[in-house]
Amino acid sequence: MIRLSIPLRQALARLSLPLMIAAAFGIMLLGKADTLLAERLRTHLSDALSPIYAALAEPMAAVRSAIQDLQDLATLREENGQLREENERLRRWHASALALETENQMLRRQLNFLPEAAPAFVTARVVADGGGTYVRAVLLATGPQNSIRKGQVALDERGFVGRVTEVGSRSARVLLATDMNSRIPVALESSRARAIMTGNNGTRPRLQHWPEGVIPMDGERVVTSAEAGAFPAGLPVGIVRLSSQGVPEVELFARLDRLDAVRLFDYGLSGIIPPEAVARPEPRSGRR
């Protein structure tokens, strides 16, 4: 240490605070005059400090993950409770479903009800959109071994897609429900009213020709109807949505804009076959 006389030291001690305040103002001026200086200093400082922070990062990450674990535990608990409750509810539904099933079987036995045969289906990959006569249609790649015929019903994993309109030896074209030429007989599930779903080349087909006294409600489920013998009854189609003008439209369950594979069901129905075929259609395999 440098030895200083006591009065000098006292003077220095008394002067240092004003001096430092003056230096603070000087630094302010410097910072205003040369803005890059502060940035450079900051960069140097963070360069020097980065090893400290890097060393700190590990324990801090550990603490953070521990906190996260605790929070996860709390949510887990809550979720567990919810799941238990839901499980209980589903169990009740399951029991009631079993009871209904046995009751259904008993009633069928009493009525001598003829059950419908499970329909056969083939799954085909969608290889192209559009093209052909129609705006909204997809082309399917079907193997020659599958007997696809006109009028078969196409469904994706969610619901109704359309009908087969043209059949080649290795491909088939499906007219989607959204095409302008598509007319699908449907039924509103809650009111059991029949209607026709008309495509308009948009995303949502419209509902038409519903009986008087029935108003399609927003959110009502729409299923196919067996009217005219073109479709089996009860295939899921979509949900009624009222447009901004109050026109009832159908929001389809099927995702027509991202079709990758569809199932073609053969219900053996031949009510209304798309044009060009007037006679009873033959299975395609026979004409190959």
Place this chain on the structure above:
Amino acid sequence: MATPPARRPHGRPAPAPGLLRRIDAFARVAFPGFSTAFLMVLAAAPINLPSPVFAMALPCVTFWSVFRPTAMMPPVVFLLGLLMDLLTFAPLGSGVLVLLALHAVGLRFRYFLVRQSFLTVWLCFCVAAVGAACFYWGLQSLLGLRLPPIAPALNAAMLACGLYPAIALVLTRIHEAMLHAEIAP
């Protein structure tokens, strides 16, 4: 750390060797500044807290200015303020001035504060912290030529008030140990 051994044998101990003694004294003088800087650097580590650097610097600087001004000298305060400015992206010089002002106020009232209870000191510190935050905010708006929101500054002041008891508890222990070490020989 510079914490000297709190317990020494009674009676007159043998005089310590010159070098060790000097290191001891230097450590005692340097501890407040270095510990404060270290705490500020720690507070600047990326965690999810609003501006903890400011809130960490205020209690340390105030405590040492009031209770041990020989170790918290104006140049040290100046360097700490500079560190704060560099760590917090505030305009250069604003933190320096705020800490120096706080230091000056602490020095001015230290004879009054030293004799008060902890609660009184804490209350005084809270008032000073809010004042310092407002001053800091004013300086920032003046130097940046725009009006930043005042809420973060007040948050930082609140945080400083909340941190003060915890910091003061530890620092009081260390301060007492230092006093003990100074009186004993």
